[in-house]
Amino acid sequence: MEILKKYFALLGMLAFLLTISSGVASEEKATLVVFRGAKSVPFMFKPMIRINGTPAFYLPRGYHAELELEAGEYLIESDWKAAHGAPDREISVVLEPGKRTFVQLKSALEGFGSATSIGSDLEQATSSMNLSKSRKVTRYQPAWVESGVGGFLPEPTKNERYGLSLDTELAVGDFESGNDEEKLQLVRYLMRLEYFDESILFEIEQYILNNYKRPLEKKADVQVLAFACKYLGSSRMLEFQPTLEEVATNAYAKPLRRYAKGYLESFFGVKLGDK
16 A cells, blocks of 8 residues: 555656646747848848738848747748839748747749749748858847847947937938939948948948949049948948958959958958958
């Protein structure tokens, strides 16, 4: 009889431990990884990734975002904006406690084969992906941070810390329509304020990518592009390091290559050889 009492006591203890164990497991976070390959097209554009309708982050080529979230179902959208020529896509995924779920922003180009269409799509990866050569997204949209869903608060920029606010749509419009001198004044003003809004940064980055390979006959042309590169670099956002490396290596104008190399070293600690 004494043995049976000990036996049932042991069973009760095991049942208690299993209950605790299952309770802890149910509280485990799930991990969502959204990634984009380095060769994903369109090359010059970055979609906004929305999670359950909230703008979360921009996703450049060769980057991934890793988020700890509550388990459950999430709607993930890639917002390319109509002008970029790439269709918006969405996918619904179910995140399980203690597990990692991979979602790939996948180009319609498959390897080195021919393309039936140029666009992008979202698909859930069936296995873990090698992210050793992928950069991690470090900047998240204010709406996502304030939602508290991701459970973190990144280091604020000075304009965020001091509560500065600008009409970003107006700034982007002024940069698009302005002449060289007006563009230069706006970029210098943004640098003085240390105002690094993603919409403005990406607009200025696009201007650089559209112009760095053309012959620059006037000093003013070089100056605008040089200050645009400096503005990207001074943000210290790793998303823009590849752009500065491209300009430093392949810009048509030698002075522009020299400026870009200097900004790479000053802001990212990267030193390139002369070319």
